[in-house]
Amino acid sequence: MSRAAVVELIRKGQRFLLSCHTRPDGDAIGSMLGVDALLRSLGKETWMFNVDPVPPSLHFLPGIERIERAVPDGTKFDAFLITDTASRTLLPANLPPTSVTGPVVILDHHFAHDDFGDVIAREPDAVATAEVVMRLMKDLGVERIPAEAAMPLYTALVADTGGFRYRGTSGDILRMAASLLDAGADAVAAPKNLFEVWSADRMRLLQLSLETLETHFEGRFALVQVTQQMSVETRTNEDDAEGLVNYPRMLAGVEVAALLFQRAGDAPVTKVSLRANHDVDVSTIAITMGGGGHRAAAGAAPPIAISAARETLLAAVARALGVTS
Numbered sequence: 442m443s444r445a446a447v448v449e450l451i452r453k454g455q456r457f458l459l460s461c462h463t464r465p466d467g468d469a470i471g472s473m474l475g476v477d478a479l480l481r482s483l484g485k486e487t488w489m490f491n492v493d494p495v496p497p498s499l500h501f502l503p504g505i506e507r508i509e510r511a512v513p514d515g516t517k518f519d520a521f522l523i524t525d526t527a528s529r530t531l532l533p534a535n536l537p538p539t540s541v542t543g544p545v546v547i548l549d550h551h552f553a554h555d556d557f558g559d560v561i562a563r564e565p566d567a568v569a570t571a572e573v574v575m576r577l578m579k580d581l582g583v584e585r586i587p588a589e590a591a592m593p594l595y596t597a598l599v600a601d602t603g604g605f606r607y608r609g610t611s612g613d614i615l616r617m618a619a620s621l622l623d624a625g626a627d628a629v630a631a632p633k634n635l636f637e638v639w640s641a642d643r644m645r646l647l648q649l650s651l652e653t654l655e656t657h658f659e660g661r662f663a664l665v666q667v668t669q670q671m672s673v674e675t676r677t678n679e680d681d682a683e684g685l686v687n688y689p690r691m692l693a694g695v696e697v698a699a700l701l702f703q704r705a706g707d708a709p710v711t712k713v714s715l716r717a718n719h720d721v722d723v724s725t726i727a728i729t730m731g732g733g734g735h736r737a738a739a740g741a742a743p744p745i746a747i748s749a750a751r752e753t754l755l756a757a758v759a760r761a762l763g764v765t766s
């Protein structure tokens with residue numbers, strides 16, 4: 442259950458299969474590319490895959506062209522390394538493939554939603570899975586960061602710390618980031634591509650969602666919504682709505698911010714994204730709606746209509762804020 446076991450596996454093995462959670466983000470992809478570069482620098486053979494495409498915001502990363510959409514036929518792998526994945530449900534059902542003869546290895550920094558994997562390096566004190574990969578690199582005695590690992594790992598750190606602004610950002614993290622810059626990462630390209638290259642459709646979605654902004658409980662709670670109609674009108678999807686919850690969070694005085702996103706489909710499902718300023722624990726709100734997460738960032742996806750989700754959410758937030766009525 443530790444990095445030491447992962448080090449042993451890497452030393453002994455020769456051929457490794459790599460993957461990360463579906464609808465992958467900057468840390469999932471960046472960490473996987475970092476592990477890939479690390480293993481190849483040690484003379485190992487690797488195969489990276491994800492059933493979902495790499496999102497456009499990560500197309501600038503070197504090495505993404507090597508990420509396949511499937512596992513090769515006939516090749517045997519000594520282990521299957523999975524980055525940034527807190528739950529079995531975030532992977533396709535048919536994993537691991539029979540071509541993996543060794544253990545399933547988890548490299549992650551989330552609290553587990555459900556435990557899976559044979560060898561688990563899950564370190565919730567790390568700001569990103571990339572930090573776990575950096576620790577692993579040190580354990581393996583690699584003194585020079587492989588050039589190809591620098592940009593992906595730096596990008597993963599930027600992604601999960603919101604550009605070195607979120608809780609957990611420390612001197613150690615900035616020193617780690619500095620070592621990645623020294624190894625060749627680009628300090629401008631990572632945040633620019635992650636946060637500041639939006640399609641016109643996504644910008645329009647932001648505009649529409651901000652028109653739904655409402656505040657409650659004397660400005661302590663702010664909410665925006667994305668209805669199915671808005672997604673259709675702007676030709677956008679759930680990925681484009683990612684991060685919209687940060688806008689209500691910016692409002693001065695807000696302690697809890699939320700985004701309600703109405704999913705496409707016949708049965709009603711509303712995705713609830715929650716963010717906290719100050720010390721409110723939004724994971725408690727998410728849990729009452731069937732989800733979970735961290736103190737400052739949590740979510741749920743109850744199978745109810747968006748209007749019903751709004752009512753349930755308002756009641757849950759009132760309780761979390763200690764508002765009576």
Ligand SMILES: [Mn+2]
Pocket residue numbers: 468469525550568569570601
């Ligand atoms: Mn992560």
